[in-house]
Amino acid sequence: MKGSVDLIVGLGNPGPEYQFTRHNMGFMVVEALREKYRGRWVVMPSHSMHAKVSVAKNELTLLCPLTYMNNSGKAVKDVVGWLELEPSQILVIHDDLDLAMGRLKLVSGGGSGGHRGVSSVLDALGTNQVPRLKVGIGRPRFSEDVVDYVLSPFGEDELPLLEQVIQKATYSCELLVLEGLPKAMSIINSLKSMSKGGTS
Template sequence: MDIKLVVGLGNPGKEYEKTRHNVGFMVIDELVKALRAKGPFEEALSHVYKARIGGKEVILAKPMTYMNNSGAAVYNLLEEYKLSPEQMIVVYDDLDLPLGHMRLRLKGSSGGHRGVESIIKYIGTQNFPRLRIGIGRPKKKEDVVKYVLSPFSPEEEKVISQVIKKAVRCLMRAIEISPEHAMEYCNRQDLI
């Protein structure tokens, strides 16, 4: 099934702009630049951009509902554009992947990610592709919230900027061809 919607998860507002939890927004921002997308338009509780790639129209979205309520925006986006969950890829940060790694999956659980939990709750299925961007874990478990809401260190920024570029290439393959085709490229760790 063709991908027609890419949703990057994050939190709106300047104070969250460069935080680990906003990697999904960062990927959308780079994809917007790469595709010279039009926007943002305010639609379906999101900042929406419209682009064409390989002759296909694609919607790029950043929900403005805050991470833990991302499902409301995603539900509205799917309704607004009359899309099925399988026609969407969700991009988000993942504590369980080391910094510098990413994984494209066609479906699955939330893995404890509250933004993805919200999406699953609102749309009633786990069957949608997702691109998980590794941010690693903090040294102490109790520091998780503080960690995801903190910015990358200068050394980490160098790594994450390369990962974001690879994520854009990955998403372009998924849109132009298919998520299944893009998986081999996206899940290889030697291309960062």
Template sequence: MYLIAGLGNPGKEYEHTRHNVGFMVLDGLAHKLDVKINRIKFKGLLGEASFEGQKLLLLKPQTYMNLSGESVSDAINFYKIPLGNIIVIYDDMDLPVGRLRIRPEGSSGGHRGMDSIIYQLSSDKFSRIRVGIGRPEGEKDAAGHVLGSFYGEEITKIKAAMEAAAQAALLIISKGVDEAMNKFNAFEA
């Protein structure tokens, strides 16, 4: 069994913001697997799918970004999912729009949702797929940037990156994180 958690904030006002890229990737993955993420469980929205003989849990924490770890840890503890079978998908300002970076473990890089997950799990030994949302230009504040929408050519780039991130998650499950890193860490939309 695998848990794929996409990070974001609940509510219509956040639906298409940069910070909700994790939710959007999960929506694409659910569409690809022909499932719905609509069961309320573990302080989140949950969908169940099957892929190559593996049961997949698709989780969108509804705790707001900074408390994502509560939802993720509840699901992991309930199903006794090993850390090696966890994939977290989230936005990263340190990557240009459309870039992906996959890692088998590591720090949060200052991402509050990841801080929460690492704290709740007392470990950073789980796979993650970071989707680039770019840095704000000039003196624009980071909060306004991550809670803003994509525009212009960014829309095409982020759509391609989200599709690639969904493919990368499935590749991690079927062939392992190293294979996914080799294929997608050079990806740039």
């Protein structure tokens, strides 16, 4: 496999009340990949659900931890051990407050940026050298509490843009698998952001 990524993890919170919240962006992208490649979710004893898919003959495991965001690392570590993977073979997808809605950033490592789900994964794996796809959700306007903001659903006026963002993120995952991390980073991180009216 050229991209050497074998496990794609989406971070989020389980349950219908969180399904379309900003903090569940990772879940949404992984679900879009599962649907596109016709994978089937299987709930695992390690408090997660996984699906096997094939992207251009590259066999991948998609994973959504069911531990709630702040404890995501336990589920990820269990599955990484089960699959006998190195951290470099994982892609973690998560929301990012510091990127505007419509922006994506693929990174090869680095700190959590205050994202507790990411912190949990990095702590559990004992390294910050884990490839991650950051999906921008922007910061709250006015004086809205950050926790309330990330746990709130997207507004009706944001849904068309949300659909575009998810499509762009799934494309980014495919690009990583097919072309490898350095080339994927070069392409994805140079893509223009999107606005409600399209690209900007």
